[in-house]
Amino acid sequence: MxxxxxxxxxxxxxxxxxxxxxxxxxxxxxxxxxxxxxxxxxxxxxxxxxxxxxxxxxxxxxxxxxxxxxxxxxxxxxxxxxxxxxxxxxxxxxxxxxxxxxxxxxxxxxxxxxxxxxxxxxxxxxxxxxxxxxxxxxxxxxxxxxxxxxxxxxxxxxxxxxxxxxIASVKVGPRPATAVDRPYLLTIGAIEPRKGLDVIARAIARMGASAPPWVHIGPDRHDPGGAIRAAMRASGCRMLGYVPDGERMAWLAHAALLAQPSSLEGFGYPPLEAMHAGVPVVARSIDVMREVLADAAQWVETAEPEAWASAIAEVMRDERARRDLAARGRERAARFxxxxxxxxxxxxxxxxxx
The missing domain is CATH 3.40.50.2000 (Glycogen Phosphorylase B;)
Structure with missing residues (x-):
């Protein structure tokens, strides 16, 4: 055939x-x-x-x-x-x-x-x-x-x-030269309403000085009035835009945490790739993410910024929780x-x- x-x-x-x-x-x-x-x-x-x-x-x-x-x-x-x-x-x-x-x-x-x-x-x-x-x-x-x-x-x-x-096995390069020295939060995806990036922006703003540095990778797609980008800029997000695959994987592998706040996905590659690399994942509890990630993510039940700020802060400060999420994530990703x-x-x- x-x-x-x-x-x-x-x-x-x-x-x-x-x-x-x-x-x-x-x-x-x-x-x-x-x-x-x-x-x-x-x-x-x-x-x-x-x-x-x-x-x-x-x-x-x-x-x-x-x-x-x-x-x-x-x-x-x-x-x-x-x-x-x-x-x-x-x-x-x-x-x-x-x-x-x-x-x-x-x-x-x-x-x-x-x-x-x-x-x-x-x-x-x-x-x-x-x-x-x-x-x-x-x-x-x-x-x-x-x-x-x-x-x-x-x-x-x-x-x-x-x-x-x-998920393909990828050889990860060194920490990106332009990455901050502190542990950083990463989001990946096109900038559009369903990705929930405005939720992360409000959560980071709510966290104030205790918020981790936030890096976002992904191209512009559909941002009515530029409101999403404006909120991301206001919260101090470093927007890298589209980056080549190897560079994207380096940013992902060296992140302290991946946030997946999407309200709708067909599948969702970034959280599985993060799990494969041993990076903890905090994700919105929607049906497709539950289907793909099972019990390997820290779940946030709502799109409320307060809930996201709390979840991000909890995982960032709890080394034991991060190790547990990383272990469960690797086990889950190995099936794909x-x-x-x-x-x-x-x-x-x-x-x-x-």
């Missing part, structure tokens, strides 16, 4: 979905089932990121937008001899001139949730793209029960497989392997249930 994977999310400045695509390609290559990569965009994946995981890398959107999907992508899939095409997002499906098996991953349905603060145009676009996926896919993969439930609510009645992602993720994806590609 020949598999083509759309690696577009791994091009440019990638976040969680890009991480998923890269790790999936690596896991499949390690299982002696390398994929052919196809992508849209002016730039392919950064040098070396997928070179050893993909048998080929081909750009398909030279005509732009839907013509690329409907005309060029089917041609590339035929030329590659692909039997299966995997769309790792609602990025789109190939035109009907290609008749192979289509598998899609739906990370989450955030734009459809009331109060998501996305624009009406973005909501309409997501609805159209998800509808196209549902009309063509033979199976849909979701990284959590929450995502699977949302796809069912949208109207999909076909096969859904819940596959938790895997690339080999298991690749094996379960291969089962879906072959039309088998995981």
């Amino acid at each position: 020949s598999i083509a994977l759309d690696v577009s999310p791994a091009c440019g400045q990638w976040t969680g979905v890009g991480r998923y695509v890269i790790d999936l390609a690596r896991g499949l290559a390690d299982a002696d089932k390398p994929v052919a990569g196809v992508y849209q965009g002016h730039h392919g994946p950064p040098d070396g990121v997928l070179a050893h995981s993909c048998t080929a890398l081909r750009r398909y959107d030279l005509l732009g937008g839907r013509p690329g999907l409907w005309l060029r992508l089917p041609r590339h899939l035929r030329a590659l001899g692909a039997d299966v095409y995997h769309a790792p997002t609602t990025i789109g499906v190939p035109g009907r001139s290609w008749s192979g098996r289509i598998v899609a991953t739906v990370q989450d349905c955030y734009p459809l949730i009331p109060g998501s603060q996305v624009t009406p145009r973005s909501r309409r676009l997501f609805t159209r793209l998800l509808g196209a996926i549902c009309s063509r896919a033979a199976a849909i993969i979701c990284p959590s029960r929450m995502s699977a439930d949302a796809v069912r609510c949208f109207g999909w009645s076909g096969p859904i497989e819940i596959i938790h992602y895997g 392997t690339l080999a298991r993720m690749a094996s379960e994806h291969l089962a879906v590609y072959h039309g088998r249930s995981t």
Whole structure:
């Protein structure tokens, strides 16, 4: 069986979905089932990121937008001899001139949730793209029960497989040269309302002089009126923006604590990566985080700044609690392997249930 994977999310400045695509390609290559990569965009994946995981890398959107999907992508899939095409997002499906098996991953349905603060145009676009996926896919993969439930609510009645992602082992470099000498709090994620960064900003402000230095890694995405960034600046947050993967992992591995205040996630890579590195995690108690992290995090039940300030202060000052969280985190993260993720994806590609 020949598999083509759309690696577009791994091009440019990638976040969680890009991480998923890269790790999936690596896991499949390690299982002696390398994929052919196809992508849209002016730039392919950064040098070396997928070179050893993909048998080929081909750009398909030279005509732009839907013509690329409907005309060029089917041609590339035929030329590659692909039997299966995997769309790792609602990025789109190939035109009907290609008749192979289509598998899609739906990370989450955030734009459809009331109060998501996305624009009406973005909501309409997501609805159209998800509808196209549902009309063509033979199976849909979701990284959590929450995502699977949302796809069912949208109207999909076909096969859904819940596959938790895997975490790659990464060699961590030295402490970043520009890091402060004191233990610091880290948050990771795009700046947008659902990430809850305004909650951390208010919690840090409430802690006053006892607050740890706060570092944030992640690009701007959707910050209405700039209110989130303003709150982060006011609380003294050092915003690094997007940083390359190796540098991001160095900041993560040397952090005293990772905070995960998101109100909605499809899966949530940063807390698992933190646990893999032995970094304690304080997370908001939402269903998907409970599903992924189990009892390995310090849970905060609300979005109230007072509760977050208390939880951060407690873990930062209690060395024993940090060691306990780190140990439980390592044990939990060890279950999320690339080999298991690749094996379960291969089962879906072959039309088998995981």
